[in-house]
Amino acid sequence: EAQKETLGFQAEVKQLLHLMVHSLYSNREIFLRELISNSSDAVDKLRFEALEKPELMGSDSELNIRVSIDSEAGTLTISDNGIGMDRDEVINNLGTIANSGTRKFLENMTGDQASDSGLIGQFGVGFYSSFIVADEVKVITRRADAAEDQAVMWDSTADGEFTVEYTTRSSRGTDIILLLKDDQKEFLDSWKVRQIISKYADHISLPVIMKGEPELDEEGKETKPAEDEVINKATALWTRSKSDISEDEYKEFYKHVSHDFDEPLTWSHNKVEGKLEYTSLLFLPKRAPFDLWQREAKHGLKLFVQRVFIMDDAEQFMPTYLRFVRGIIDSNDLPLNVSRELLQDSKVIDSIRSASTKKVLDMMKKLAKNQPEEYQAFWDTFGKVLKEGPAEDMGNKEKIAALLRFASTETGEAVQNVALANYIERMKEGQDKIYYVAAESHAAASNSPHIEIFKKKGIEVLLLSDPIDEWLMSHLTDFDGKEIVSVARGALDLDKMEEEKQTDEQKAEKEAGKKAKQEKFESLTAQLTKLLENEASEVRLSERLTDSPACLVADENSMTSQMERLMRSAGQ
Numbered sequence: 381e382a383q384k385e386t387l388g389f390q391a392e393v394k395q396l397l398h399l400m401v402h403s404l405y406s407n408r409e410i411f412l413r414e415l416i417s418n419s420s421d422a423v424d425k426l427r428f429e430a431l432e433k434p435e436l437m438g439s440d441s442e443l444n445i446r447v448s449i450d451s452e453a454g455t456l457t458i459s460d461n462g463i464g465m466d467r468d469e470v471i472n473n474l475g476t477i478a479n480s481g482t483r484k485f486l487e488n489m490t491g492d493q494a495s496d497s498g499l500i501g502q503f504g505v506g507f508y509s510s511f512i513v514a515d516e517v518k519v520i521t522r523r524a525d526a527a528e529d530q531a532v533m534w535d536s537t538a539d540g541e542f543t544v545e546y547t548t549r550s551s552r553g554t555d556i557i558l559l560l561k562d563d564q565k566e567f568l569d570s571w572k573v574r575q576i577i578s579k580y581a582d583h584i585s586l587p588v589i590m591k592g593e594p595e596l597d598e599e600g601k602e603t604k605p606a607e608d609e610v611i612n613k614a615t616a617l618w619t620r621s622k623s624d625i626s627e628d629e630y631k632e633f634y635k636h637v638s639h640d641f642d643e644p645l646t647w648s649h650n651k652v653e654g655k656l657e658y659t660s661l662l663f664l665p666k667r668a669p670f671d672l673w674q675r676e677a678k679h680g681l682k683l684f685v686q687r688v689f690i691m692d693d694a695e696q697f698m699p700t701y702l703r704f705v706r707g708i709i710d711s712n713d714l715p716l717n718v719s720r721e722l723l724q725d726s727k728v729i730d731s732i733r734s735a736s737t738k739k740v741l742d743m744m745k746k747l748a749k750n751q752p753e754e755y756q757a758f759w760d761t762f763g764k765v766l767k768e769g770p771a772e773d774m775g776n777k778e779k780i781a782a783l784l785r786f787a788s789t790e791t792g793e794a795v796q797n798v799a800l801a802n803y804i805e806r807m808k809e810g811q812d813k814i815y816y817v818a819a820e821s822h823a824a825a826s827n828s829p830h831i832e833i834f835k836k837k838g839i840e841v842l843l844l845s846d847p848i849d850e851w852l853m854s855h856l857t858d859f860d861g862k863e864i865v866s867v868a869r870g871a872l873d874l875d876k877m878e879e880e881k882q883t884d885e886q887k888a889e890k891e892a893g894k895k896a897k898q899e900k901f902e903s904l905t906a907q908l909t910k911l912l913e914n915e916a917s918e919v920r921l922s923e924r925l926t927d928s929p930a931c932l933v934a935d936e937n938s939m940t941s942q943m944e945r946l947m948r949s950a951g952q
């Protein structure tokens with residue numbers, strides 16, 4: 381029996397559907413992109429499962445997506461022979477679990493209907509975008525391993541509820557049947573639909589098929605039946621030659637693999653031949669994913685082996701500090717049955733990873749050089765992640781260091797836009813070190829008494845205030861042959877710079893002055909040292925302060941104070 385049940389949508393989904401139904405949409409056609417993208421994913425999943433269980437593929441091995449129009453019924457149907465869904469999957473995927481797009485969308489919602497409906501166009505929000513153009517959506521789906529009569533029909537008019545019941549489907553796969561709204565009948569126009577498909581689905585490796593027109597004689601009698609036509613290019617984008625791929629195609633492909641609604645910032649497409657053979661297509665996003673800072677967040681690249689989709693989120697191909705990179709690797713050297721465990725220690729992976737890491741760093745370097753404004757925006761979004769790099773990836777330390785940006789006394793602004801190379805260019809004569817101060821906030825750093833003397837002497841100091849900065853600096857001790865040192869550490873060598881310019885007499889005079897001062901204040905510093913016995917190891921006179929009466933400095937070998945705070949907050 382059909383066991384029909386009626387279920388309510390999850391609250392977030394309900395909220396979203398309400399907007400779909402009641403708002404105006406700037407970009408209605410994106411529903412087709414979303415549904416084709418889902419079909420493509422479903423076919424990828426089938427291909428993968430069939431590697432172990434060839435019976436899932438059976439004789440139905442011409443994988444494709446079919447789009448059909450029924451003008452009389454007023455329906456547009458998107459069908460695929462992919463993995464399909466069983467009853468539980470239908471209930472979970474199409475009603476209960478808000479996908480990542482939905483969550484992002486809800487986070488970005490302003491409450492203003494006009495601008496929120498514009499957001500839908502950008503986001504896509506997956507399957508639910510069907511309701512932009514349809515009053516009613518029916519899904520008929522049969523999982524590849526389910527019996528003919530265990531297919532499932534899902535039905536909803538987006539009024540808060542949906543129904544599921546068993547039905548029959550002669551073969552595996554999914555039909556999404558859209559009963560178009562009265563004012564959306566333009567999507568019954570075959571020419572229009574074809575146009576949209578070429579726009580959004582050229583990069584998909586699967587053919588998207590529509591029925592052509594039958595040939596008619598003068599009396600309108602059919603002389604040749606309508607034939608299937610493949611509408612898209614239907615070759616995996618990355619296998620095509622770079623010169624044949626348009627910017628728009630790369631951008632669409634990015635949206636498809638990343639599930640991002642925004643365009644990528646830049647990309648790098650590489651075909652590698654020789655000892656290893658693989659293709660990589662790597663993208664830098666514009667926006668941070670909502671889970672960039674969640675430890676358990678999925679990241680990594682989509683892995684294909686000889687064009688067969690193997691897995692999402694293969695994190696072995698990218699170091700953690702590049703976890704925002706999206707894209708694909710298609711290898712000819714890995715076995716088709718490669719597992720996550722196998723990826724853990726494989727020479728092939730190591731070498732793809734290290735080459736791809738270099739590609740990404742080069743891509744950033746190029747961006748910084750050629751499009752400094754874009755690079756700055758990129759840095760503002762992902763800089764904190766990149767700062768994990770020098771600790772994680774010793775081998776590429778110098779490359780990563782060149783990409784870092786800092787706030788500095790030179791600009792006086794909180795924005796991090798000074799490269800170490802800029803700093804070095806501005807170094808004073810005789811200065812051989814890069815100086816920085818780290819504090820809890822930018823204001824604290826730029827007002828730190830430690831840098832008074834530097835300011836006075838016109839020596840630039842990098843102002844660090846991100847929590848990760850001290851950790852970063854503990855792994856970044858030099859750049860381009862210049863030592864990087866904290867101003868808070870030990871005795872300063874500023875004097876040395878001056879001394880080099882001074883005559884012996886001047887030096888002797890200064891030394892004498894210093895000594896006299898020390899003697900004068902000896903009893904005071906001795907008393908203070910005693911008084912602060914438990915707080916400080918020594919109280920001494922300093923040449924470093926110009927405005928403040930006193931400051932705390934760390935020993936040459938001890939942790940700096942911000943590091944101490946960090947350790948304390950971590951419970952050490």
Ligand code: ADP
Binds near residue numbers: 419422462507554
């Ligand atoms: P997303 O694609 O981001 O996961 P969607 O809302 O587009 O979100 O789809 C939700 C889920 O529904 C998919 O993850 C998939 O599990 C399932 N699904 C959607 N369309 C199909 C389909 N044609 N075949 C099989 N499963 C599908």
Ligand code: MG
Binds near residue numbers: 506507
């Ligand atoms: Mg989707």
